[in-house]
Amino acid sequence: MQVSVVDYRAADAAEQFTRSLRDTGFAVLVNHPIPQTQVEAIYADWLAFFDGDAKRDYAFSVDTQDGWFSTQVSETAKGHTEKDLKEYYHVYPWGRIPTALRRPTLDYYELATGLAAELLGWVERHTPAEVAHHFSEPLSGMIAESRQTLLRVLRYPPLTGAEPAGALRAAPHEDINLLTLLPAANAPGLQVRARDGAWLDVPCDFGMLIVNIGDMLQEASRGYFPSTTHRVVNPSGDAARHSRVSLPLFLHPRPEVVLSERHSAGSYLAERLRELGVKP
Ligand SMILES: O=C(O)CCC(=O)C(=O)O
Numbered sequence: 001m002q003v004s005v006v007d008y009r010a011a012d013a014a015e016q017f018t019r020s021l022r023d024t025g026f027a028v029l030v031n032h033p034i035p036q037t038q039v040e041a042i043y044a045d046w047l048a049f050f051d052g053d054a055k056r057d058y059a060f061s062v063d064t065q066d067g068w069f070s071t072q073v074s075e076t077a078k079g080h081t082e083k084d085l086k087e088y089y090h091v092y093p094w095g096r097i098p099t100a101l102r103r104p105t106l107d108y109y110e111l112a113t114g115l116a117a118e119l120l121g122w123v124e125r126h127t128p129a130e131v132a133h134h135f136s137e138p139l140s141g142m143i144a145e146s147r148q149t150l151l152r153v154l155r156y157p158p159l160t161g162a163e164p165a166g167a168l169r170a171a172p173h174e175d176i177n178l179l180t181l182l183p184a185a186n187a188p189g190l191q192v193r194a195r196d197g198a199w200l201d202v203p204c205d206f207g208m209l210i211v212n213i214g215d216m217l218q219e220a221s222r223g224y225f226p227s228t229t230h231r232v233v234n235p236s237g238d239a240a241r242h243s244r245v246s247l248p249l250f251l252h253p254r255p256e257v258v259l260s261e262r263h264s265a266g267s268y269l270a271e272r273l274r275e276l277g278v279k280p
């Protein structure tokens, strides 16, 4: 299994990109329109936020799911017992955002959401008709006017050595949403599970943009596009003394969008948040 690195500007980029998603659940883009300087500035600004105390004023709302999730409330991946070694902040344009971070973060949200919509269009164009006929509406329509698309700013703290045995920065999991856009983090660690069970490093040179399929697209495509299991492993040596920052954008449909006979986007999300232990 090979996650392809695709040049966004190549004539057949959409086709190569969709093929990699179909084969592996992942694709990596280079020469894409998100400036690396913008990503680096967000990493630096948010790292300072996580290092400070103001985050305590932004504890997440159970009801709306925006705000800061501490390491104590962090997710426990489905089927796991230890919490992930991470803290994170959920940004929605309608939610609470620390004032100084508001403008740059929303600028990034807009840019990344626009690119995500274009990439979803690529996927749509290269979906075989016999699969696309299951879609209750075009994929581009599913996200139109959606208030659910989520920008998660993640901070994996330095390791102290006192972590519970078996706890990982991010335990193996699948994403819930349609498509995830993830600029390469400031440190390695992301791995994807191949069909034979082996863990493969996802290419993550600084500047690359990683894209992966989430469960909602797997559900809507009746399994044609696989939502692949991935994880973030703990670093060793000197790297363990440093934080890792990453910035996934989870592209979500409007809640009333029908994914399959079993699920609307809203019912599916509610079920998954209960399983993660972040919503009753
Ligand atoms: O931090 C990363 O590289 C991946 C994060 C991730 O998979 C997630 O938050 O769903």
Ligand SMILES: [Fe+2]
Residues within 6 Å of the ligand: 173, 174, 175, 230
């Ligand atoms: Fe993930």
